[in-house]
Amino acid sequence: MEEIFKAIAPYSQSQIKETLVWLENSEVFIKGVQYFYPNWDKEKVIEKLQGCNTCSDFQVTFIEMIIKNSIRNTMDSFEIVGLEDIDTTNSLFISNHRDIFMDSALLQNYLYDTGRPFTEISLGDNLMVNETMKAVAKLNNMFTVFRGGKRMEQLKNSVNLSKYIRHSIIDKKVSSWIAQGNGRTKDGNDITATGLIKMLLLSGGADIKGSISELNIIVSTISFEYEPCAFEKAHELSLIDEEGTYNKKKFENINSILNGINDYKGQVKLAFEKLNIDKIEFSNNRKKDVVKIANEIDRLVYKNYQLQKTNFMAYDLLHNDFKYQQYYTQEDMVNFNNYLKRSENEDVYYRVLKMYVNPVYNKNRIIDN
Numbered sequence: 001m002e003e004i005f006k007a008i009a010p011y012s013q014s015q016i017k018e019t020l021v022w023l024e025n026s027e028v029f030i031k032g033v034q035y036f037y038p039n040w041d042k043e044k045v046i047e048k049l050q051g052c053n054t055c056s057d058f059q060v061t062f063i064e065m066i067i068k069n070s071i072r073n074t075m076d077s078f079e080i081v082g083l084e085d086i087d088t089t090n091s092l093f094i095s096n097h098r099d100i101f102m103d104s105a106l107l108q109n110y111l112y113d114t115g116r117p118f119t120e121i122s123l124g125d126n127l128m129v130n131e132t133m134k135a136v137a138k139l140n141n142m143f144t145v146f147r148g149g150k151r152m153e154q155l156k157n158s159v160n161l162s163k164y165i166r167h168s169i170i171d172k173k174v175s176s177w178i179a180q181g182n183g184r185t186k187d188g189n190d191i192t193a194t195g196l197i198k199m200l201l202l203s204g205g206a207d208i209k210g211s212i213s214e215l216n217i218i219v220s221t222i223s224f225e226y227e228p229c230a231f232e233k234a235h236e237l238s239l240i241d242e243e244g245t246y247n248k249k250k251f252e253n254i255n256s257i258l259n260g261i262n263d264y265k266g267q268v269k270l271a272f273e274k275l276n277i278d279k280i281e282f283s284n285n286r287k288k289d290v291v292k293i294a295n296e297i298d299r300l301v302y303k304n305y306q307l308q309k310t311n312f313m314a315y316d317l318l319h320n321d322f323k324y325q326q327y328y329t330q331e332d333m334v335n336f337n338n339y340l341k342r343s344e345n346e347d348v349y350y351r352v353l354k355m356y357v358n359p360v361y362n363k364n365r366i367i368d369n
Contacts, residue, residue, distance in 0.1 A: 004160050004163065004164075005160070005163075005164050005167065007144065007146075008143050008144050008146075008160060008161060008164045009143055009164065010055055010120060010138050010139075010141045010142060010143055011055065011138045011139060013054075015138070016052075016053070016054060016055060016058075016139065017053075019135045019138070019139060020049050020050075020052055020058070020139070022135065023049055023132070023135060024046045024049055024050075026132050026135075028130070028132040029045075029132050029135070029136065030042055030045050030046075032132070032136075033045050033048075033062060035258075036065075036066050036069075037065075048061050048062070055118075055138075055139055055140065055141045056117075056118055056141070058139040058140065059108065059112075059118060059139075059140055059141065060112065063105070063108075063140060064108075064109065064112055066105075066261065067102075067105045067106065067108070067109040068109065070102065070105075070261045070262070071106075071109070071268075074261075074262065074263060074264050074265050075265050075266065075267070075268050076225075076266050076267050077267045077268070078106070078267075078268045078269075078270075079267075079268070079269045079270070079306075080106070080110050080269070080270045080271075080272075081269070081270075081271050081272070082271050082272035082273055082304070083110065083114075083218075083272045086218060086272065086274060088111065088116055088117075088119075088175055088218070089116075089117065089173060089174075089175060090169045090170070090173045090174065090175060090216060091169065091175045091176075091215075091216040091217070091218050092165065092169060092175065092176050092178065092200075092215040092216060092217050092218070093107065093119060093175065093176065093177040093178070093217075093218050093219075093220050093272075094178060094179075094180055094192070094196070094217055094218070094219055094220065094275075094297055095107075095177060095178070095179055095180060095219075095220035095221070095222065096179075096180055096185060096190040096220070096221055096222060096301045096305075097179035097180060097181060097183070097184050097185055097190075098184060098185055098222055098224060098227060098228065099184065099222075099224075099228040099229070099260040100127070100184060100253060100256055100257050100260055101257045101260050101261060102222075102228065102260050102261065103179070103220075103222050104119075104121045104177045106222070106268075106270050107119065107177060107220065107270065108121075110270070117174065117175070118141055119141070119174070119175040119176055119177045120141050120142065120143050120168060120174055120175070120176045120177070121140065121141060121142045121143070121176070121177045122142070122143060122145050122176065122177065122178040122179065123137050123142040123143070123144060123145065124144075124145045124147050124182075124183075125144050125145065125146050125147060125148075126147055126148075126253065127253050127254075128144070129250055129251060129253070129254065133254070143164060143165075143168075143176070145161060145178075146161070147182070158198075158199045158202060159202050159203070161199060162199050162200055162201070162202040162203040162204075163202075163203040165178070165200065165203075165215070166200075166203045166204065166214075166215065169214070169215055169216065170214060177220070178196070180192040180193065180196060180297060180301070181193040181196065182195070182196075184229075184233065186233035186234070186236060186237050186355075187233075187237060187351070187354060187355055187358060188227070188354065188355035188356060188357070188358035188359055189358040189359075189362065190221075190298065190301050190302070190305070190359070190362065191294075191298060192293075192294040192295075192297040192298050192301075193294070194290050194291060194294050196294075197290045197293045197294050198290055200212070200215065201286070201290070206284075207284075208282055208284055208286060208289045209277060209280075209282045212275075212277060212293060213277050216274075217274070217275035217297075218272050218273070218274055218275070219272065219273050219274075219275055219297050219300040219301060219304070220270065220271075220272055221270070221271045221272075221273075221300070221301045221304040221305050222268070222269070222270050223268065223269045223270075223271075223305050223306040223307070223308065223359075224265050224266070224268055224308075225265060225266030225267040225268065225308040225309070225310050226263070226264055226265050226266045226310060226339070227352075227355060227356070228259065228260040228263045228265060229256050229259050229260055229263065230352050230355060231342055231343050231348060231352060232256065232259070233351075233355070234343070234348045234351035234352045234355065235343070235345070235348050237351055238345065238347045238348050238351060241347075242347075266308065266310070267306075267308055269306040271304035271305075271306070272304075273300050273303075273304055275296065275297065275300065276296075279296060280292050280293060280296050298362075299366060301362075302359075302362040302363055302365065302366045303363075303366055305359050305362070305363060307359060307360060307363055309327050309328040309332055309336075310336060310356050311356050311357065311359050311360050312324035312327040312328055312360070313327075313328050313332065313333055313336045313356075314336075314353050314354075314355075314356035314357045314360075315356075315357050315360045317336075317337075317340075317353060318350075318353050318354065318357050340352060340353065
């Protein structure tokens with residue numbers, strides 16, 4: 001492995017063995033495992049660790065059942081479409097991002113159940129709050145996205161990340177998952193960051209179309225009937241507007257991961273579609289082409305987003321209308337109103353409402369065009 005990739009990439013085989021042994025003595029890890037598997041005593045956790053030899057072993061042993069339990073316990077239905085006839089090897093999955101863990105985890109669960117290789121998964125360095133979390137992330141086949149730093153450091157990190165993703169897909173022949181933007185969508189308005197496209201192009205040479213084509217992009221769209229961590233997201237946005245900033249506590253993102261796993265989600269759909277490069281009119285003007293690529297990814301997200309009754313009820317509530325009343329019952333509306341009353345803060349209430357309405361606007365924008 002090239003030296004520049006060592007800090008970014010998941011663990012090498014020698015690092016895997018070393019880290020698995022290290023975790024045997026990590027009380028933080030053992031207690032974390034026991035949160036999800038309360039019937040496992042310390043000896044059982046260590047026995048499970050000793051049975052692992054690869055990142056895939058670790059994922060199957062410790063992560064897969066967490067995902068399956070979340071599907072079983074927090075979803076009324078889960079549907080996944082679009083990957084039946086798509087070759088998922090050496091591809092880049094670009095996803096709308098509603099939950100820190102579940103968005104990528106549900107894809108991994110499908111790949112495992114259908115006998116396909118796991119993808120590598122991007123994770124911001126801000127989530128690696130301690131050595132145990134770093135170890136678990138790297139053993140979960142995650143590569144690191146370094147954030148922060150001064151401008152030159154940010155550029156260097158972006159170049160290295162771009163090179164690593166391209167190296168993984170073209171040379172290592174493995175797939176990667178990355179979110180369409182920096183952090184979760186907190187207002188329900190899924191938008192591909194032009195910075196993501198710029199980063200991907202940093203390692204691709206002058207031919208923009210060819211550079212994007214060789215990444216084999218698959219657009220992933222997740223739709224939740226009930227948004228994970230909805231009120232926490234709305235509260236964060238409210239404070240940013242009110243105070244100009246929001247400083248997360250050290251373990252706040254970890255709590256968001258746990259809440260995202262445990263929150264009730266209702267009906268959930270995950271849809272995939274290959275990015276058709278030929279639908280984009282390239283001009284080889286980098287600035288314009290970046291926007292066109294991002295817009296086409298957005299179009300696929302909006303097209304494949306599954307609107308739920310919560311979206312329709314939110315629209316009618318916000319507009320004091322009955323436009324979508326055929327999609328829900330009066331009982332549904334009573335339940336949704338009770339859900340919205342979880343926060344007594346009026347600003348948070350309206351932000352949650354708009355979180356569910358924005359996908360309706362985006363879907364209609366695609367239909368109208």
